[in-house]
Every structure is written in C-alpha cells, then in structure tokens.
Amino acid sequence: MSTVSETAHDGAVALSAPPVKSPDRGLSPAELAEKYGLAVSGARPGLIAYVGQLWQRRHFITAYSTAKVSAQFTKARLGQLWQVMTPLLNAAVYYLIFGLLLNTSKNVPNFIPFLVTGVFIFTFTQSSVLSGVRAISGNLGLVRALHFPRASLPIAVTLMQLQQLLISMGVLLAIVLGFGQVPTWSWLLAVPALLLQSIFNAGLAMVFARLGSNMTDLAQLMPFILRTWMYMSGVMYSMSDKLSGAPDFVRVLLQLNPAAVYIDLMRFALIDTFTASQLPPHVWALAVGWALLAGVGGFVYFWKAEEQYGRG
Amino acid sequence: MADDKSAKSAQQEGERVPTVIVDDLHIVYRVHGAGSGKGNATAALSRLVKRQGSPNVREVHAVRGVSFIAYRGEAIGLIGSNGSGKSTMLRAIAGLLPPEKGKVYTEGQPSLLGVNAALMNDLTGERNVILGGLAMGMSPEQIRERYQEIVDFSGINDKGDFISLPMRTYSSGMAARLRFSIAAAKSHDVLMIDEALATGDRQFQKRSEERIRELRKEAGTVFLVSHNNKSIRDTCDRVLWLEKGVLVMDGPTDEVIKAYEAESKK
Numbered sequence: 001m002s003t004v005s006e007t008a009h010d011g012a013v014a015l016s017a018p019p020v021k022s023p024d025r026g027l028s029p030a031e032l033a034e035k036y037g038l039a040v041s042g043a044r045p046g047l048i049a050y051v052g053q054l055w056q057r058r059h060f061i062t063a064y065s066t067a068k069v070s071a072q073f074t075k076a077r078l079g080q081l082w083q084v085m086t087p088l089l090n091a092a093v094y095y096l097i098f099g100l101l102l103n104t105s106k107n108v109p110n111f112i113p114f115l116v117t118g119v120f121i122f123t124f125t126q127s128s129v130l131s132g133v134r135a136i137s138g139n140l141g142l143v144r145a146l147h148f149p150r151a152s153l154p155i156a157v158t159l160m161q162l163q164q165l166l167i168s169m170g171v172l173l174a175i176v177l178g179f180g181q182v183p184t185w186s187w188l189l190a191v192p193a194l195l196l197q198s199i200f201n202a203g204l205a206m207v208f209a210r211l212g213s214n215m216t217d218l219a220q221l222m223p224f225i226l227r228t229w230m231y232m233s234g235v236m237y238s239m240s241d242k243l244s245g246a247p248d249f250v251r252v253l254l255q256l257n258p259a260a261v262y263i264d265l266m267r268f269a270l271i272d273t274f275t276a277s278q279l280p281p282h283v284w285a286l287a288v289g290w291a292l293l294a295g296v297g298g299f300v301y302f303w304k305a306e307e308q309y310g311r312g
Numbered sequence: 313m314a315d316d317k318s319a320k321s322a323q324q325e326g327e328r329v330p331t332v333i334v335d336d337l338h339i340v341y342r343v344h345g346a347g348s349g350k351g352n353a354t355a356a357l358s359r360l361v362k363r364q365g366s367p368n369v370r371e372v373h374a375v376r377g378v379s380f381i382a383y384r385g386e387a388i389g390l391i392g393s394n395g396s397g398k399s400t401m402l403r404a405i406a407g408l409l410p411p412e413k414g415k416v417y418t419e420g421q422p423s424l425l426g427v428n429a430a431l432m433n434d435l436t437g438e439r440n441v442i443l444g445g446l447a448m449g450m451s452p453e454q455i456r457e458r459y460q461e462i463v464d465f466s467g468i469n470d471k472g473d474f475i476s477l478p479m480r481t482y483s484s485g486m487a488a489r490l491r492f493s494i495a496a497a498k499s500h501d502v503l504m505i506d507e508a509l510a511t512g513d514r515q516f517q518k519r520s521e522e523r524i525r526e527l528r529k530e531a532g533t534v535f536l537v538s539h540n541n542k543s544i545r546d547t548c549d550r551v552l553w554l555e556k557g558v559l560v561m562d563g564p565t566d567e568v569i570k571a572y573e574a575e576s577k578k
Binding site: 029030032033036037038041042043063071075076116127139143146147224249250 | 326329330331332335355357379381382403404405408410411416417418419422423424426427428429430432434435439442443446447448449451452478500510513
C-alpha cells in the first residue's frame with residue numbers, strides 16, 4: 001500500500017461512488033489513483049523500461065516467429081519444401097528475364113551467383129518491409145486481446161524473414177559452390193553483413209508497422225515503391241558498370257542506397273570475381289551507419305506511439 | 313503522519329481499496345472500409361499525395377463518458393444488450409484500447425481472460441499451449457511446470473493423443489476447451505472475463521466454472537461480462553448496466569438486474 005501524501009479535502013464535491021466513511025471522499029479520481037498507487041492503464045512505459053519489457057518477452061518473439069514460419073506451408077502438400085522452392089523459383093524467373101532475354105549478364109562474370117545473391121538479399125529487406133506494414137494492422141486481434149510490448153510484432157516478422165533467408169542462404173551456398181566457387185575465409189564476412197542487414201530491416205519494419213497501423217492504404221502502395229527500390233539497387237545488373245558514366249551526385253546517391261550496400265557486401269563475401277574495387281567507398285561504415293540509423297531511429301519512432309496501436 | 317494513521321485504522325474497519333478507477337471514459341473506434349470506394353494502389357497513392365482522409369472511414373463512439381470505481385474483493389458484472397460497449401470497456405480497462413478522452417487507473421496489469429488471438433490453427437495443440445503461455449507473459453519454465461496440468465485440465469488427451477495434432481483438426485468443442493485451459497493457467501490481479509466462456513460439454517462446463525471461481529479467489533477484482541443473468545447473480549455482488557455506451561445504472565446485483573429485466577421485457 002502506498003503511503004498517503006495528500007490531505008483529504010473534506011466537503012469537496014462528493015464522488016458518484018457509494019458513500020464510504022473514509023478519508024477518500026472528495027478526492028478527484030486522479031488524486032485517488034495516486035493515493036493508492038494506481039497507474040494509468042495502457043500508458044507508454046519509458047524507453048529503457050520498454051527495452052526491458054521487450055527483453056522479457058524474447059521467448060514469445062522467437063516462438064511467435066518460428067510458429068508463423070512453420071504454420072506457413074502446412075496445408076501445401078510439399079509442405080516446408082516451399083521454403084526452399086520459393087527463393088529458387090524467384091531466382092529462376094529473374095535469370096530467365098534478365099540473364100537470357102535482356103542479356104544483362106554480358107559484363108558480369110559468375111552471373112548466376114551474382115543474380116541469386118542480389119535477389120535473396122533484397123527479398124529479405126523487401127519482405128521485412130511488406131510484412132512490417134501488416135505487423136500491427138494485420139494482428140489487431142492479438143493487440144486488442146493481450147498485453148505485450150508491441151515492438152514484439154515487427155521484430156517477430158523480421159525474425160521470420162531472417163529464418164526464411166537462412167534457408168535461402170543454404171540454397172545460395174549450394175549454387176555458389178555449384179558454380180565453382182571455393183570456400184574462403186571471406187565467406188565469414190557474410191555473418192556480420194547479415195547481422196547488420198537484420199538490424200536495418202527490423203528498424204524499417206518498425207517504422208512501417210507504425211505507418212501501416214493508421215495508414216491502411218500503405219499496404220497497397222508499398223509494392224510499387226519496393227519494386228522501384230529493387231531496380232535501383234543493382235539486383236540484376238552491376239552497379240559499378242552502370243555508374244561509370246553517371247554524374248557525381250547520382251553515383252553518390254546510388255552508392256548510399258542501403259539495399260545496394262548490403263547486397264554488394266554479400267557478393268563481395270561469397271563471389272571471388274566480385275572484387276573490392278566494385279564496392280562503394282566506406283562500405284562497412286555505411287552498413288553500420290544504416291543499421292544504427294534504422295534500428296535505433298525505427299525503435300524510438302515505433303515506441304512513441306506504443307499506446308495507440310490498439311485503435312486501428 | 314496523521315493521515316497515515318487514519319488510513320490504516322480505516323482499513324481495519326474495512327475501508328475499501330480501489331483497484332480500478334474509470335474517469336469519464338470515451339472510446340472511439342475507427343472502422344475502415346465501411347463504405348464503398350476504390351481500394352487499388354493508384355487510388356491509395358493519389359489519396360496519400362493529396363493528403364486526403366480515406367472516404368470510407370467511419371467513427372464509432374462505443375463508450376460515452378463512463379465513470380466508476382471498483383474496489384478490491386469486488387466481483388462486478390457488466391450487462392447490457394449486444395453492442396452496448398461492454399467488451400470495449402473491458403479492453404480499455406486492460407489498456408488495450410486507447411481512450412479518446414478520460415482516464416483509466418488500475419492496480420497492476422488487468423488482463424482479459426482469453427488467448428484465442430495468439431493461437432494458430434495450423435500448429436499442434438502442444439505448440440499452442442507453449443505459444444499461448446508465452447503470449448500471456450509466462451516464462452518458459454512456468455509453462456513447462458504447468459504444461460501437464462493444462463493438458464490434463466483440457467481433457468484433450470482423454471480420447472487418444474490429440475495434443476500432437478494440429479488444432480484445425482479439433483472439433484470446435486475440443487478447441488474451445490484447450491483455449492480455455494491455456495487462458496485459465498495464469499492468475500491475475502484484476503481479472504476480466506468476457507461472456508461465452510462456458511463452452512464444451514456439461515462436464516467441462518462444470519470444471520471451468522470451478523476454475524473461474526478459483527481464479528476469482530486469487531484475483532483482487534473480477535469483471536464478468538455475460539448475458540446470462542443467472543451466472544451474474546451467482547458470481548457478482550455489483551452490476552454495471554451499459555446501454556449504447558452510457559452507464560445506465562450502477563448498484564447491487566439484485567436491484568440492477570431487476571431493472572434490466574423490467575426494461576428488456578418491454
């Protein structure tokens with residue numbers, strides 16, 4: 001029980017509550033709440049307390065994302081095999097169009113590993129954003145029924161996409177090996193690159209979860225924006241080739257593009273013909289910077305509206 | 313100091329300690345897609361560019377200025393016709409729906425009894441028990457401890473090993489039993505029970521009523537939404553009657569239910 005700090009104002013306006021012989025009579029609801037240590041229900045916790053709550057719910061976040069992943073294909077006859085088939089078919093479609101029909105592969109050695117890396121890494125960011133948009137608005141039932149830090153949802157969808165990507169990476173490694181690449185120490189660079197990209201994606205997912213929670217039109221609009229982003233990120237062509245004749249500011253802008261940064265890092269890690277000279281300058285600094293900016297910024301931006309998410 | 317003393321002595325005399333204070337609460341829902349309109353991506357783009365609100369959003373003023381104070385040890389029934397704002401108000405007390413206006417103060421974290429939204433039909437019962445427990449904020453250790461208890465209570469395994477089958481293969485009664493068993497595994501300070509919990513066969517209904525009574529004992533304050541006046545009479549000592557989002561009456565069970573029955577007979 002909290003200690004009593006205020007004096008009771010006797011003779012003040014009586015509450016509508018049944019009269020009781022207690023010093024509570026005449027206290028306003030807010031004063032009464034303070035006297036008995038009641039807190040405003042659903043109030044937004046402080047940033048640090050929020051991080052703490054989120055940490056307490058880490059088991060829920062991981063369980064929720066794995067559950068979603070394994071529930072995904074349970075009704076398909078091929079079942080979990082689709083987790084591998086989907087990225088493979090995606091890569092095959094892009095190879096058919098860009099490799100064979102449009103012949104962008106001319107100047108790119110090891111085109112298939114190059115293309116598949118680009119497609120998988122970009123898909124990770126793309127699907128994190130797309131499912132981030134629906135992370136709150138598509139789970140309103142859950143948000144309105146149970147209590148948990150809402151950032152659990154965008155983080156869980158990012159984790160879901162990460163699990164999907166790890167399966168794709170297995171496929172990718174098999175493809176890369178199949179095209180005659182030999183494992184080298186540089187493959188280990190894939191780990192920090194993926195980690196940074198995951199933080200970046202989680203941040204984006206949180207930003208879009210908040211935006212998508214009250215702009216329901218966003219889900220319709222995002223595929224366009226993401227497709228444009230994909231074509232600008234050098235997924236199916238070599239950026240350094242296309243940029244050689246471009247004006248300086250265009251080159252700088254395109255090199256800052258976070259998707260391109262993460263894609264190029266992964267290519268640099270896995271493909272030996274993709275050399276450091278093809279990487280934009282300060283590429284690791286860019287990768288860390290984008291991860292921090294999106295991760296921290298997205299988290300704070302999401303937290304600011306924490307108490308509003310049930311409204312829909 | 314003097315206040316401290318008087319508060320203490322008052323408590324000994326049976327002073328009532330408030331656990332939930334609702335102060336002039338208003339809740340407004342926004343419903344999208346209420347009207348007809350173009351829902352394609354280009355229309356969405358042009359609306360975003362023009363900074364126009366969507367034409368088909370409707371506001372529903374579900375709760376209009378409700379105030380009351382609930383005390384420790386009370387069991388409060390909520391009655392009113394369908395759509396009168398009972399469940400909405402419970403959600404606001406639980407802090408799940410932000411109020412448009414007014415405030416809700418609570419002791420600890422009030423919880424709605426129910427985990428339906430967190431469960432996934434494509435997963436096995438076993439995984440749903442774990443997922444549901446985690447969603448309610450239990451730790452993995454707590455779930456491991458209570459797992460067998462939950463499964464036994466649900467009676468899912470009485471007729472063979474059903475817990476390892478996906479929940480979509482359960483009959484509606486079995487699924488409801490499992491959902492209730494998971495939800496009732498955790499005790500709460502302020503417990504809110506929405507109607508239609510007594511599902512399943514007769515035997516399970518009895519068991520779940522018993523469990524609710526246990527939960528009530530553990531909880532400080534209980535809210536019960538029900539259309540069954542008998543179950544309200546059995547469990548509650550105070551009743552709030554809501555109609556169209558407005559608090560019509562607040563008082564002892566018999567009085568309010570009598571008035572409510574008289575009104576609904578008209």
